[in-house]
Amino acid sequence: MNTSTPSRAPLLWAAGISKSYPTGRTERVSVLRDVSVAVEPGEMVSIVGPSGSGKSTLLYCLAGLERVNTGQIVLAGELVERASEARLARLRRDTVGFVFQNYNLISSLRVRENVALPARLARRRAPNVSAALDQVGLLQHARKRPGALSGGQQQRVALARVLAAQPRLVFADEPTGALDSVTGARVLGLLRDYAVGERSVVLVTHDLEAAARADRAIVLRDGAVVAQLRGCSAAELLEAQRSAPTGAPAVRDGALA
Numbered sequence: 001m002n003t004s005t006p007s008r009a010p011l012l013w014a015a016g017i018s019k020s021y022p023t024g025r026t027e028r029v030s031v032l033r034d035v036s037v038a039v040e041p042g043e044m045v046s047i048v049g050p051s052g053s054g055k056s057t058l059l060y061c062l063a064g065l066e067r068v069n070t071g072q073i074v075l076a077g078e079l080v081e082r083a084s085e086a087r088l089a090r091l092r093r094d095t096v097g098f099v100f101q102n103y104n105l106i107s108s109l110r111v112r113e114n115v116a117l118p119a120r121l122a123r124r125r126a127p128n129v130s131a132a133l134d135q136v137g138l139l140q141h142a143r144k145r146p147g148a149l150s151g152g153q154q155q156r157v158a159l160a161r162v163l164a165a166q167p168r169l170v171f172a173d174e175p176t177g178a179l180d181s182v183t184g185a186r187v188l189g190l191l192r193d194y195a196v197g198e199r200s201v202v203l204v205t206h207d208l209e210a211a212a213r214a215d216r217a218i219v220l221r222d223g224a225v226v227a228q229l230r231g232c233s234a235a236e237l238l239e240a241q242r243s244a245p246t247g248a249p250a251v252r253d254g255a256l257a
């Protein structure tokens, strides 16, 4: 693993991170092993791997939502391990947007209030809620409550909430999981377009076609990075997922972070 300090300042940099959970009084299950990742400004990175390989856990750790056991994460210039809970909460509020797999919308608030909330909490000036809802094709549902929407519509509200807040780093956990292929392609296009300038997107997905639209794909197996591919096809990702041996990261285009 390359754990040296990066030459260009990435928006997100993680070196040698490991994460385990207790499964009994003395036993632990190891979910992430010695994972190193860097995300540059303007980059869209996808994380793929079999079910249970640790994709969501990695996303949560990178976003500062889960603490790691070992290793370092630098998020927007801040060393996450050293940050107090309060500092970490501010960092997440000001820098990070997260599209959760289960949407995490507030059921008592209307759609437009849900979308406005993170931007308001971050004290950003008048978030453009209507534009964000329009981007995901849900402007006509702005006054409804989340419970009146389908799962796929709620997923798009969760994305609109992030788009309205305009964070520098967007983390999206299976953002097309509940969507039909046309709507899924539209959502991916929005995420793709978001990753420009100072802004980056990190995406977890089972959909290898979706993953291949990122600038770089990270392949996880058994909690370890087994390959990182830049500008690859879905077929190449499938092959990498199948064939790369655990513990021996494959690198293409010198893309290993």
Ligand SMILES: Nc1ncnc2c1ncn2[C@@H]1O[C@H](COP(=O)(O)OP(=O)(O)OP(=O)(O)O)[C@@H](O)[C@H]1O
Pocket: 021, 022, 029, 031, 049, 050, 051, 052, 053, 054, 055, 056, 057, 058
């Ligand atoms: N809080 C926890 N306590 C114990 N084990 C956990 C916890 N969270 C995750 N795990 C375990 O970590 C492993 C990786 O889970 P994770 O959800 O990160 O995988 P994934 O690749 O995102 O899976 P999927 O594609 O099915 O969503 C799984 O075996 C899971 O059971």
